[in-house]
Amino acid sequence: MILTAEKEKSLIIEILTKLGLSEEDAGIVAKATLDADLKGFTSHGIGRFPQYIHGIESGNILTDGEIKIEKETEAMALINGNHLFGQVVAYKAMMLAIEKAKKVGIAAVGTHDSNHFGVTGFYSDLAIKNGVIGVVTANTDPAIAPLGAKDPIIGTNPIAIGIPAEDTYIAVDMATSASARGKLLEAQRKGEKIPENVALDSEGNPTTDPTEALKGSILPFGAHKGYALAFMIELMTGPLVNAACGIGVTGTANHSKKCTKGDLFIAIDPSKFVDMDQFKSETEDFVDQVRASGDTFVPGDLEVKNIAKNEKFGLKVDEKLYANLNKICENLEIDFKEYISN
CATH class of the missing domain: 3.30.1370.60 (Malate/L-lactate/L-sulpholactate dehydrogenase, NADPH binding domain)
Incomplete structure (x- = not known):
């Protein structure tokens, strides 16, 4: 499943404006989020949105103010x-x-x-x-x-x-x-291991399990x-x-x-x-x-290469993220399928 750069930007703006952000502020969030995904920092891109929505729902992220x-x-x-x-x-x-x-x-x-x-x-x-x-x-x-x-x-x-x-x-x-916490959260979502020599579990032992690493510490x-x-x-x-x-x-x-x-x-x-x-x-x-x-x-060279590749081929959406984004869209009466291509 693929999101093009333009579709991702439009989707984020539609979600955020429905949640109360101004067009200007939603555009800023969309640009920053897309920038992360295009550069290959997907742990800080649209994959963070389920957490942002939780923040809004809990009142810890405000959508209006100065x-x-x-x-x-x-x-x-x-x-x-x-x-x-x-x-x-x-x-x-x-x-x-x-x-x-x-x-x-x-x-x-x-x-x-x-x-x-x-x-x-x-x-x-x-x-x-x-x-x-x-x-x-x-x-x-x-x-x-x-x-x-x-x-x-x-x-x-x-x-x-x-x-x-x-x-x-x-x-x-x-x-x-040794790794951004977001990469551990992304690995946990995808059911993947993390590299060795990145994190310790809660007992201070080396681990490649992101769930155990999130309970412990990152080196x-x-x-x-x-x-x-x-x-x-x-x-x-x-x-x-x-x-x-x-x-x-x-x-x-x-x-x-x-x-x-x-x-x-x-x-x-x-x-x-x-x-x-x-x-x-x-x-x-x-x-x-x-x-x-x-x-x-x-x-900066790697980011330039990633941007060129992702603008050409689009951004991959894994099954768990697809389900999370689809649920957000359903709650806001947004047709998520209009944004996604196979």
Whole structure:
């Protein structure tokens, strides 16, 4: 079963507008969700929608309201997301950071009381499209146990960086854990195993069973290095932005509780540092050096390939996800079969 990119976008907008989102906000969520699926991050795409619907039904994701800027200077802002869709809050926060960076060179916007916002790289991509560098981080429900411990305290805490260039898409979007929690949830839904050396069960033993892993902890990538980076992001997206951290973070995994995590969006305008043409030229020169060094790749190459493939052939929908989406559509009197092709 296949969803084309355009059909997925239209389906998401129809679902969300029927649930009370404005056309504008539904469009933002749809773009962010489709971006995840096209890039191959299906764990953060339309597969998350059953959880989002649960969040709306439980009152933990609100479909109507306004974000509130609680503190602001020329170079920073602190936003209360008022428990709206995370994609909507994050989009507005990143665009505000970009606007400020274009005036003063560098800006940071923090958010709290938001929700799961999909893939982190969607927002650093917004920076690229506006000719600035984007750095985005967030914390999540506890998933990583500190080294030498077995109980999770630290989130999977993603980081994304996007660099504007002349011809090359240069971007990295990664969890600081060996796997994003969403990939475990997706494997659980599909009845698949997870790779070895990714997670531990509740007793601290290695496991390839996603259900047992979700009861236990996910390993940090690169041992102490991933652990240290996840630790630092926890503080930059918790106490710094008036959000929770550690065991106080809830609501990013299943939306059964209010979301208490935080996000940090940073934008840097290269033109305030050096000539923009020079920056882009030297960036492309470095890309050329890397490509000439051997059979290698530049961060962002895989996403570019996945986008081209998925735009051409469409996005696969597994049987469990089909059933979940079909049920959502039935409840909203939407004909899901009109969107799906075999």
